Amino acid sequence: MRKFVVDMMGSDRGSSMTLEAVKTYHRLHPDDQLILVGRKEEFAEASSFAKLVNAPDVIEMEAGALEVIRRKESSMVVAVHTFQEEHADALISAGSTGAFLSAATLILKRIPGVLRPALVTGFPNLGRGNFVTLLDVGASNTNTAEEIQQFAYMGSLYAEGAYGIQKPIVKLLSNGSEEGKGSPVGKEAFALLKADSKVDFQGNIEASQIFAGSADVVVTDGYSGNVMLKSFEGMAKAMGKLMKQGFSKNFMTKLGYLFAKSGIDTIKDTMNPKKVGGAMLAGVNGLVVKAHGNSDTESFVSAMEVASRLVDAKMIEKMAAGFAKAEQQ
Amino acid sequence: MRKFVVDMMGSDRGSSMTLEAVKTYHRLHPDDQLILVGRKEEFAEASSFAKLVNAPDVIEMEAGALEVIRRKESSMVVAVHTFQEEHADALISAGSTGAFLSAATLILKRIPGVLRPALVTGFPNLGRGNFVTLLDVGASNTNTAEEIQQFAYMGSLYAEGAYGIQKPIVKLLSNGSEEGKGSPVGKEAFALLKADSKVDFQGNIEASQIFAGSADVVVTDGYSGNVMLKSFEGMAKAMGKLMKQGFSKNFMTKLGYLFAKSGIDTIKDTMNPKKVGGAMLAGVNGLVVKAHGNSDTESFVSAMEVASRLVDAKMIEKMAAGFAKAEQQ
Numbered sequence: 234m235r236k237f238v239v240d241m242m243g244s245d246r247g248s249s250m251t252l253e254a255v256k257t258y259h260r261l262h263p264d265d266q267l268i269l270v271g272r273k274e275e276f277a278e279a280s281s282f283a284k285l286v287n288a289p290d291v292i293e294m295e296a297g298a299l300e301v302i303r304r305k306e307s308s309m310v311v312a313v314h315t316f317q318e319e320h321a322d323a324l325i326s327a328g329s330t331g332a333f334l335s336a337a338t339l340i341l342k343r344i345p346g347v348l349r350p351a352l353v354t355g356f357p358n359l360g361r362g363n364f365v366t367l368l369d370v371g372a373s374n375t376n377t378a379e380e381i382q383q384f385a386y387m388g389s390l391y392a393e394g395a396y397g398i399q400k401p402i403v404k405l406l407s408n409g410s411e412e413g414k415g416s417p418v419g420k421e422a423f424a425l426l427k428a429d430s431k432v433d434f435q436g437n438i439e440a441s442q443i444f445a446g447s448a449d450v451v452v453t454d455g456y457s458g459n460v461m462l463k464s465f466e467g468m469a470k471a472m473g474k475l476m477k478q479g480f481s482k483n484f485m486t487k488l489g490y491l492f493a494k495s496g497i498d499t500i501k502d503t504m505n506p507k508k509v510g511g512a513m514l515a516g517v518n519g520l521v522v523k524a525h526g527n528s529d530t531e532s533f534v535s536a537m538e539v540a541s542r543l544v545d546a547k548m549i550e551k552m553a554a555g556f557a558k559a560e561q562q
Numbered sequence: 563m564r565k566f567v568v569d570m571m572g573s574d575r576g577s578s579m580t581l582e583a584v585k586t587y588h589r590l591h592p593d594d595q596l597i598l599v600g601r602k603e604e605f606a607e608a609s610s611f612a613k614l615v616n617a618p619d620v621i622e623m624e625a626g627a628l629e630v631i632r633r634k635e636s637s638m639v640v641a642v643h644t645f646q647e648e649h650a651d652a653l654i655s656a657g658s659t660g661a662f663l664s665a666a667t668l669i670l671k672r673i674p675g676v677l678r679p680a681l682v683t684g685f686p687n688l689g690r691g692n693f694v695t696l697l698d699v700g701a702s703n704t705n706t707a708e709e710i711q712q713f714a715y716m717g718s719l720y721a722e723g724a725y726g727i728q729k730p731i732v733k734l735l736s737n738g739s740e741e742g743k744g745s746p747v748g749k750e751a752f753a754l755l756k757a758d759s760k761v762d763f764q765g766n767i768e769a770s771q772i773f774a775g776s777a778d779v780v781v782t783d784g785y786s787g788n789v790m791l792k793s794f795e796g797m798a799k800a801m802g803k804l805m806k807q808g809f810s811k812n813f814m815t816k817l818g819y820l821f822a823k824s825g826i827d828t829i830k831d832t833m834n835p836k837k838v839g840g841a842m843l844a845g846v847n848g849l850v851v852k853a854h855g856n857s858d859t860e861s862f863v864s865a866m867e868v869a870s871r872l873v874d875a876k877m878i879e880k881m882a883a884g885f886a887k888a889e890q891q
Binding site for chain 2: 295297357359371374375406408411413415416417439440441442443444445455456457459460461463464465466467468469470471472474475476478479480481482483485486488489490491492493494495496497500504
């Protein structure tokens with residue numbers, strides 16, 4: 234039995250979407266305990282299977298990181314406090330990334346030793362039939378070389394814990410695979426990573442090679458990581474749209490779609506970051522998952538599933554133990 | 563009749579690939595004059611339809627920007643000089659980006675007024691059924707806000723000249739669509755662009771929205787632009803691979819592929835930056851096109867086609883006239 238706290242407000246689609254999502258999740262995992270935070274009257278029907286916590290204020294998508302400090306009545310801030318007080322296993326929100334990250338970091342604090350939290354997500358690794366872990370995909374706007382270096386360790390602990398990869402191969406995102414390529418901060422991080430015995434660092438990687446299998450963990454600053462993630466999303470959507478157009482071209486192609494359906498129907502979703510679901514905010518004291526702001530029911534459920542797998546993998550305990558060990562060295 | 567100079571060496575696949583490509587291009591455009599530079603003995607058979615210029619040295623893919631200065635016998639440097647001496651219309655190379663850009667900039671010089679050249683490429687704009695112009699996709703590693711501001715004007719001239727778009731809408735790549743988002747240099751560029759009457763600047767755009775149609779030109783620094791371009795490439799390749807797997811799953815899906823072939827076969831290629839072909843180095847005195855280092859015959863021909871369209875559009879004349887006008891203001 235897992236215990237979830239869900240911020241019901243703050244997504245682009247409002248509480249009707251999150252209500253559908255928690256109903257679906259409850260059907261799939263009836264034993265899990267759900268605590269839903271927000272304007273109770275909007276999701277009162279969930280009281281039959283979940284605990285409801287009222288929070289009258291909703292933080293807007295455009296809200297900045299500092300705004301949360303004074304929005305104590307907001308569903309997001311109340312959700313973080315509830316998560317802490319209830320000793321819950323996971324906390325999920327689709328609200329403003331900046332606001333959610335600062336609320337979680339301020340209230341829950343960082344794991345000792347962590348310089349800066351990072352948003353972590355996993356993508357299918359087509360080369361190895363496994364997953365590749367990417368971070369930071371957008372918690373920060375700029376990072377120091379030391380922070381990027383630490384993301385490598387954080388990402389390695391994630392890859393081990395979430396995907397069972399022993400001694401994960403770490404690469405650094407760059408604009409060329411050779412040493413000496415990269416942004417100024419990337420070049421600094423390269424030097425630090427080369428000397429870091431805690432991780433298996435194997436050099437630079439270009440974004441075009443991420444899915445090809447040569448790396449288990451790819452680290453970068455939060456700005457570049459966010460550009461990469463959203464570029465993946467844009468191309469996945471564009472190709473999905475083109476596929477749809479291609480199949481609806483004429484009678485023959487429509488027939489072809491019916492025959493090939495079983496093989497191709499899940500492709501778009503497999504590779505779409507929006508559909509893949511949530512990104513964990515690694516480095517804070519607690520399992521905090523950010524769902525896409527524009528989530529639909531399916532992708533919000535997917536974010537909850539990501540959270541449930543990370544709970545089962547004891548990700549926070551492993552992350553904390555890893556940093557405690559590193560601090561002793 | 564167009565006059566092309568082609569650096570036959572320096573791609574990952576060697577001169578056998580470029581030889582096939584120029585043969586194909588010659589069949590498609592028998593009136594165009596081709597001048598081929600490199601180790602003549604490797605492509606001697608092309609002498610029946612092209613002029614061959616010998617250059618014994620080949621600049622490696624890993625070569626840096628400074629290396630070209632002392633590699634006077636290299637096909638790349640000889641190609642740039644030949645282009646200038648022959649008053650050719652376009653110059654194409656698949657060699658090291660850094661080396662090619664510095665050779666072209668050093669020898670051909672910048673158009674007066676240009677702060678820094680940028681690599682420019684176009685992508686299908688699915689929202690408008692037109693093209694979206696992206697720059698810089700990798701000429702620089704870092705850019706100043708003033709350079710990014712100027713890319714907006716350069717990109718607008720490109721979108722007008724290459725795609726016939728009047729008063730193109732310019733957006734700035736960012737990690738959020740709201741004002742105030744972005745990298746430190748991006749935020750500075752935002753302020754400059756807002757005050758720039760030469761371009762129709764309409765705010766920030768996320769990489770996930772590039773193909774959706776709200777912008778005709780998207781500007782960014784060369785590092786972020788390169789990450790974006792290579793992310794598009796990685797996702798396009800990954801989805802292409804998944805489509806192939808999906809269609810070969812069983813007899814029914816294979817049959818489906820046969821029926822749908824006409825509709826879906828070109829999707830992967832439409833969106834793959836590698837297949838889309840070349841990127842123009844905008845801002846230098848002469849039409850210089852960089853083909854993908856890992857080009858196959860098809861994508862190198864595509865780069866030559868990009869060049870031929872830009873020749874026909876009188877892109878360099880328009881770029882120079884645009885900057886001359888801006889300088890007078």
